[in-house]
Amino acid sequence: MSKPKINLDVGPLLDDQWTGIPVFTRRLAQSLIWHGGVDVEFCFQLTQIPRARVLAAIDAGSGTVLREDLQRLGKSDYKIIDKGAPMLFPSVKNACSIGRQEASTVHDMSTLVMPEVHEDANVRHHMEKFMSDLEADDTVFCVSEATKSALELYYPSTAAKTKLLYQFVDWPESFESMDRNLPAFNLGRYAVVVGTLEPRKNLGLLFRALSTPEVRRSGIRFVVIGKKGWKVEKLLSSMQAEEYSNLIFSGFVSEFVKYRLLRHAEFLVYPSIYEGFGIPALEAMSFGKPVLASMTSSFPEVIGDAGVYFDPLSVSEFAAGFAEISNKKKQAELAPKAIKGAAAFNWQRMAAPVVEWASSLA
Amino acid sequence: MKPSKLGKSVISIPAQSLPEGDVPGSLFDARLLEQMLIPDELRRAVMLVSRLLDEPLCLVRPEMFTHGASRSWLDNKLQGVRHHVCISDGGAIKVISGLNNHLFLYGLGRHKRHAALRNISRWAPELFAGLKSQINTFHGVWVKGRFLQPPTQLLLPETAVPGVNPDFYEFYLHRPASDEGAKFIVDSGEVAAPSLAEFKEVIYVPLTESNALNEDFTRLVASVVAAAYFNPHQVVVIRLPNLSDTLAGIVQRVAVAVNALHNADVAMPRVPAKNVLLASHDLPESFFAGHEGRVSMIFDETFDYWQYTKKFYALIKTVRFLFGGDERALQRLVQGMTEVFGRLPATSGTEFGVPPFPVTWNRRQPELRVRRG
Numbered sequence: 060m061s062k063p064k065i066n067l068d069v070g071p072l073l074d075d076q077w078t079g080i081p082v083f084t085r086r087l088a089q090s091l092i093w094h095g096g097v098d099v100e101f102c103f104q105l106t107q108i109p110r111a112r113v114l115a116a117i118d119a120g121s122g123t124v125l126r127e128d129l130q131r132l133g134k135s136d137y138k139i140i141d142k143g144a145p146m147l148f149p150s151v152k153n154a155c156s157i158g159r160q161e162a163s164t165v166h167d168m169s170t171l172v173m174p175e176v177h178e179d180a181n182v183r184h185h186m187e188k189f190m191s192d193l194e195a196d197d198t199v200f201c202v203s204e205a206t207k208s209a210l211e212l213y214y215p216s217t218a219a220k221t222k223l224l225y226q227f228v229d230w231p232e233s234f235e236s237m238d239r240n241l242p243a244f245n246l247g248r249y250a251v252v253v254g255t256l257e258p259r260k261n262l263g264l265l266f267r268a269l270s271t272p273e274v275r276r277s278g279i280r281f282v283v284i285g286k287k288g289w290k291v292e293k294l295l296s297s298m299q300a301e302e303y304s305n306l307i308f309s310g311f312v313s314e315f316v317k318y319r320l321l322r323h324a325e326f327l328v329y330p331s332i333y334e335g336f337g338i339p340a341l342e343a344m345s346f347g348k349p350v351l352a353s354m355t356s357s358f359p360e361v362i363g364d365a366g367v368y369f370d371p372l373s374v375s376e377f378a379a380g381f382a383e384i385s386n387k388k389k390q391a392e393l394a395p396k397a398i399k400g401a402a403a404f405n406w407q408r409m410a411a412p413v414v415e416w417a418s419s420l421a
Numbered sequence: 422m423k424p425s426k427l428g429k430s431v432i433s434i435p436a437q438s439l440p441e442g443d444v445p446g447s448l449f450d451a452r453l454l455e456q457m458l459i460p461d462e463l464r465r466a467v468m469l470v471s472r473l474l475d476e477p478l479c480l481v482r483p484e485m486f487t488h489g490a491s492r493s494w495l496d497n498k499l500q501g502v503r504h505h506v507c508i509s510d511g512g513a514i515k516v517i518s519g520l521n522n523h524l525f526l527y528g529l530g531r532h533k534r535h536a537a538l539r540n541i542s543r544w545a546p547e548l549f550a551g552l553k554s555q556i557n558t559f560h561g562v563w564v565k566g567r568f569l570q571p572p573t574q575l576l577l578p579e580t581a582v583p584g585v586n587p588d589f590y591e592f593y594l595h596r597p598a599s600d601e602g603a604k605f606i607v608d609s610g611e612v613a614a615p616s617l618a619e620f621k622e623v624i625y626v627p628l629t630e631s632n633a634l635n636e637d638f639t640r641l642v643a644s645v646v647a648a649a650y651f652n653p654h655q656v657v658v659i660r661l662p663n664l665s666d667t668l669a670g671i672v673q674r675v676a677v678a679v680n681a682l683h684n685a686d687v688a689m690p691r692v693p694a695k696n697v698l699l700a701s702h703d704l705p706e707s708f709f710a711g712h713e714g715r716v717s718m719i720f721d722e723t724f725d726y727w728q729y730t731k732k733f734y735a736l737i738k739t740v741r742f743l744f745g746g747d748e749r750a751l752q753r754l755v756q757g758m759t760e761v762f763g764r765l766p767a768t769s770g771t772e773f774g775v776p777p778f779p780v781t782w783n784r785r786q787p788e789l790r791v792r793r794g
Binding site for chain 1 (some may be wrong): 435436437441444445446447481482483486487488489490491494512513515516518537540541543544545546547548550551562565747
């Protein structure tokens with residue numbers, strides 16, 4: 060009996076720098092290949108993209124090559140997609156409904172419930188066709204229970220067709236030896252904050268907490284990894300020079316630099332107001348690093364008992380949590396829980412619901 | 422449509438309206454809002470809604486507590502709470518599963534917010550099915566071919582809300598297509614508040630950024646302004662719109678008003694109007710004290726009409742409400758406004774055309790009699 064076939068839209072992989080949804084797409088593609096339970100064709104909108112090209116982009120960790128290929132489309136021998144195969148979108152749809160069956164992936168509901176933290180154009184991009192996309196979906200994959208609950212709260216009619224699609228963390232095998240051969244960072248005690256600088260990341264709370272005795276006396280520095288996003292100019296310009304002394308802004312870094320920074324940190328600080336999943340938490344946990352996390356949305360679900368939680372709008376709760384997690388004994392206690400928690404999210408778990416969906420349609 | 426007490430409840434408000442760093446946490450005693458620096462229109466809304474509630478709590482971001490541990494944390498803090506009132510500026514509507522959700526909309530006069538509400542109605546109409554009631558609005562949406570309109574509760578202040586003394590400027594259609602015309606009006610200086618006793622009729626128009634962009638509304642207002650030029654017994658006061666741009670000054674606000682009337686394509690003299698005035702703020706009820714029988718108002722759904730008492734509206738001579746929503750929402754709106762104004766609309770019992778059209782409540786109409794017992 061032949062394997063069920065699906066088209067996986069890899070549009071997000073066309074980005075140069077892969078964070079968030081592109082990384083999710085890459086992991087989804089790989090998990091389906093590794094699983095082998097479905098015959099995956101890759102595509103962008105209605106155009107098939109050869110598997111070899113997708114794998115080359117994955118090796119390179121960037122979509123520049125894929126995008127250039129598509130721009131030279133007139134000269135290429137690319138084919139159109141097999142219209143009969145179900146179509147899976149790893150995010151919002153970027154093509155009209157043409158597949159026999161379709162499924163899209165909802166990462167979070169922030170453009171609906173907290174539009175003020177987004178640029179208007181981004182809100183429109185996500186919301187304008189969202190409802191009709193959901194209606195056309197045979198299945199709606201949600202990246203967490205939190206996202207599933209939020210989606211079903213605002214779109215009750217989707218409840219019958221939502222399914223979970225958890226992602227996982229993977230690091231290239233070469234990173235470990237490369238890291239071992241490099242000199243250690245000279246950062247002293249430090250914690251890491253990961254994410255594009257934008258209002259939802261709630262860095263304002265962290266900045267205010269810098270002046271609390273718990274944080275000031277700890278001697279712990281914060282390495283903030285992520286490119287500058289939107290609507291943060293006011294926040295960044297309001298910072299005093301002395302506050303900066305505790306903070307290191309790395310900007311966007313390669314996967315390897317992120318790997319190193321996380322691996323040698325004491326813990327991850329994740330003050331976001333709202334997240335659909337929170338992959339940086341799993342990334343830190345994969346090294347046995349606990350997470351000082353907001354009590355919000357998907358965090359308790361993803362981080363579980365490997366975290367110390369605080370109210371994301373309370374500086375005093377943050378400071379208390381910080382005091383707790385910066386204790387080495389506490390870190391040692393949480394480390395095995397972090398590793399176990401991260402391992403619970405794996406590629407088999409990511410591939411399974413998609414294979415099940417495709418099989419049910421075959 | 423009478424409001425019912427909701428008892429121990431939680432309210433949510435737009436998080437971006439709160440002063441950053443001045444919030445004790447996600448959930449706090451709503452009375453703390455009185456001491457916080459929040460926009461006046463939100464403060465008015467909170468004060469009004471609080472009348473329905475006992476020991477109200479304020480939840481800043483309900484969306485954080487969708488399920489699991491975060492939801493358990495919230496449930497633990499909300500023991501005994503059965504109602505949630507989402508006080509929204511139209512930008513987002515939050516609901517909390519398991520509670521009775523009520524919606525209170527304010528500040529829709531800002532174009533961006535009004536547009537956002539319309540977008541939400543298109544993008545997520547199903548959420549309206551989760552609303553137990555809407556307070557003071559008559560919003561309706563289409564969901565899969567079915568018109569859905571959560572029941573309305575009417576809630577107006579029992580006593581007049583104190584306001585600030587507005588500045589007044591004389592209206593003049595001077596170089597209307599540019600800010601220069603507005604600057605001329607402002608540079609001409611403030612004028613004294615009109616002495617209402619000198620006029621047989623006072624027409625008050627709370628102009629909003631939203632209805633200034635509504636051609637039907639501005640045409641109606643422009644025709645009233647044009648007529649006032651030839652009727653010295655009449656004074657028209659146009660409340661200047663507050664703008665979405667928080668840095669906008671008085672010149673920009675005047676420019677929006679003047680350009681709106683200019684674009685209405687109603688001819689009017691190009692001379693300053695002594696009896697058409699632009700007011701910088703809402704006119705408080707006390708401004709009309711003793712003259713209410715000569716006051717008429719023109720507004721639409723984007724004006725926060727609930728800032729005035731029923732007692733005030735009962736004394737107002739005529740109210741013209743430009744209805745621009747879905748025809749299905751009209752019946753409930755007319756019913757609600759009839760209750761607010763204490764009289765039947767002039768067009769009661771007749772067929773209305775296709776929206777938008779003005780619905781008028783005249784003083785001459787018989788008082789609405791409420792059957793008792």
